[in-house]
Amino acid sequence: MxxxxxxxxxxxxxxxxxxxxxxxxxxxxxxxxxxxxxxxxxxxxxxxxxxxxxxxxxxxxxxxxxxxxxxxxxxxxxxxxxxxxxxxxxxxxxxxxxxxxxxxxxxxxxxxxxxxxxxxxxxxxxxxxxxxxxxxxxxxxxxxxxxxxxxxxxxxxxxxxxxxxxxxxxxxxxxxxxxxxxxxxxxxxxxxxxxxxxxxxxxxxxxxxAGPTFAHGMTKTQLNVEWDMGLDAAIEAEAQAQAICMQTADFRRAYEAFAAKRAPVFEGN
Missing domain, CATH: 3.90.226.10 (2-enoyl-CoA Hydratase; Chain A, domain 1)
Structure with missing residues (x-):
C-alpha cells in the first residue's frame, strides 16, 4: 500500500x-x-x-x-x-x-x-x-x-x-x-x-x-503487549525484541555514525 x-x-x-x-x-x-x-x-x-x-x-x-x-x-x-x-x-x-x-x-x-x-x-x-x-x-x-x-x-x-x-x-x-x-x-x-x-x-x-522506524514499531508493539505481562515476561519479551533490533541495518548505521562522529541517517530497516 x-x-x-x-x-x-x-x-x-x-x-x-x-x-x-x-x-x-x-x-x-x-x-x-x-x-x-x-x-x-x-x-x-x-x-x-x-x-x-x-x-x-x-x-x-x-x-x-x-x-x-x-x-x-x-x-x-x-x-x-x-x-x-x-x-x-x-x-x-x-x-x-x-x-x-x-x-x-x-x-x-x-x-x-x-x-x-x-x-x-x-x-x-x-x-x-x-x-x-x-x-x-x-x-x-x-x-x-x-x-x-x-x-x-x-x-x-x-x-x-x-x-x-x-x-x-x-x-x-x-x-x-x-x-x-x-x-x-x-x-x-x-x-x-x-x-x-x-x-x-x-x-x-x-x-x-527520521528515527529508526522499525525500532519505533517494536517500541509500540511492546507498549501494547506488556500491559498483560508480569515483570519477568516483560523483560524476556524486551530482550527478544531488542535482539531483533540489533540485527537491523539502522543499528549498524548508528554505530558507524557514532564512530565517525556524525549524526546517523536512519532508513527504517
Missing part, C-alpha cells in the same frame, strides 16, 4: 516527508464522526501496517476543534432504532478503530484543539502522543447520553494514562477535563499555542520519521 496514493472520502488525508496527516473536516459541526468515517479510518489505520511511505501519522481537526464525537443526527439517532445485532456490529466497528490505531506500527500524534469529546476523546486517548492547546476541552461524555463510560477501550486505556481515580471521575461524570488538568495528569504531553499546534505536531512527527 502506498499511503500517499490513498484518496480519502470522509476526511482529509495527505502524506509528506513520511508523515501522514488525517484531518477531520466538518468544521461547521465541530468535526463529528459518522458511520462512514469510523469505517474508513479503521481501514486506513489497518492499511498503514503495509505502508512503507508513511512512518508517522498526525490526527487533527479543522476549524479550531478536534472532534465532537459521534454525530447526533447521523449516528445517535439511528442507533436508537437498531436491534441488538446491528448495535453490536456498530460497537465492534468502533472498537476495531481503536485496535487499528494501537496495532499500526507508526507512532500516532494527536493534535488537539477546542472540542475533543466522546469518540473524539477516544481517538485522542488511543493515540501515542497528544499535543493540545490551552483551549482544548476533553470530555468522555457517554454517560451524558445514557451510556456507560466503558466505550472503545476507555476503561482499559484511560486509567493507564491518568490513573484509576481520575479516569473513574471522568467516565462516571462525563465532565470536561481542562487542558491544564490534561497536561498535569499526563493525558497531554504538552500544551502549545493554537497557531503553533500543527507546526509543533509536524516537527515532532518529522523527528520521529
Amino acid at each position: 502506498k499511503a500517499s496514493q490513498y484518496q480519502a472520502q470522509h476526511f482529509l488525508w495527505s502524506v509528506q516527508d513520511g508523515v501522514g496527516t488525517l484531518t477531520l473536516n466538518r468544521p461547521e459541526r465541530k468535526n463529528p464522526l459518522t458511520f462512514e468515517s469510523y469505517a474508513e479510518m479503521r481501514d486506513l489505520f489497518r492499511g498503514l501496517a503495509q505502508a512503507e511511505d508513511c512512518k508517522v501519522a498526525v490526527l487533527s481537526g479543522a476549524g479550531g476543534n478536534f472532534s465532537s464525537g459521534g454525530d447526533v443526527h447521523e449516528i445517535i439517532g439511528p442507533l436508537t432504532r437498531m436491534a441488538m445485532p446491528e448495535l453490536l456490529a456498530f460497537t465492534h466497528m468502533t472498537g476495531d478503530l481503536v485496535k487499528a490505531i494501537r496495532a499500526c506500527p507508526q507512532p500516532i500524534i494527536a493534535a488537539l484543539d477546542g472540542v475533543c469529546a466522546g469518540a473524539g476523546a477516544i481517538l485522542a486517548m488511543a493515540s501515542d502522543i497528544r499535543l493540545a492547546t490551552a483551549r482544548t476541552k476533553t470530555a468522555f461524555l457517554f454517560t451524558r447520553v445514557g451510556l456507560a463510560g466503558c466505550d472503545m477501550g476507555a476503561c482499559a486505556i484511560l486509567p493507564r494514562l491518568i490513573g484509576q481515580g481520575r479516569a473513574s471521575e471522568l467516565l462516571f461524570t462525563g465532565r470536561t477535563m481542562t487542558a491544564e488538568e490534561g497536561e498535569r495528569w499526563g493525558f497531554h504531553n504538552r500544551l502549545v499555542e493554537p497557531e503553533a499546534l500543527m507546526d509543533a505536531a509536524r516537527e515532532l512527527a518529522l523527528s520521529l520519521a
Whole structure:
C-alpha cells in the first residue's frame, strides 16, 4: 500500500516527508464522526501496517476543534432504532478503530484543539502522543447520553494514562477535563499555542520519521503487549525484541555514525 496514493472520502488525508496527516473536516459541526468515517479510518489505520511511505501519522481537526464525537443526527439517532445485532456490529466497528490505531506500527500524534469529546476523546486517548492547546476541552461524555463510560477501550486505556481515580471521575461524570488538568495528569504531553499546534505536531512527527522506524514499531508493539505481562515476561519479551533490533541495518548505521562522529541517517530497516 502506498499511503500517499490513498484518496480519502470522509476526511482529509495527505502524506509528506513520511508523515501522514488525517484531518477531520466538518468544521461547521465541530468535526463529528459518522458511520462512514469510523469505517474508513479503521481501514486506513489497518492499511498503514503495509505502508512503507508513511512512518508517522498526525490526527487533527479543522476549524479550531478536534472532534465532537459521534454525530447526533447521523449516528445517535439511528442507533436508537437498531436491534441488538446491528448495535453490536456498530460497537465492534468502533472498537476495531481503536485496535487499528494501537496495532499500526507508526507512532500516532494527536493534535488537539477546542472540542475533543466522546469518540473524539477516544481517538485522542488511543493515540501515542497528544499535543493540545490551552483551549482544548476533553470530555468522555457517554454517560451524558445514557451510556456507560466503558466505550472503545476507555476503561482499559484511560486509567493507564491518568490513573484509576481520575479516569473513574471522568467516565462516571462525563465532565470536561481542562487542558491544564490534561497536561498535569499526563493525558497531554504538552500544551502549545493554537497557531503553533500543527507546526509543533509536524516537527515532532518529522523527528520521529527520521528515527529508526522499525525500532519505533517494536517500541509500540511492546507498549501494547506488556500491559498483560508480569515483570519477568516483560523483560524476556524486551530482550527478544531488542535482539531483533540489533540485527537491523539502522543499528549498524548508528554505530558507524557514532564512530565517525556524525549524526546517523536512519532508513527504517
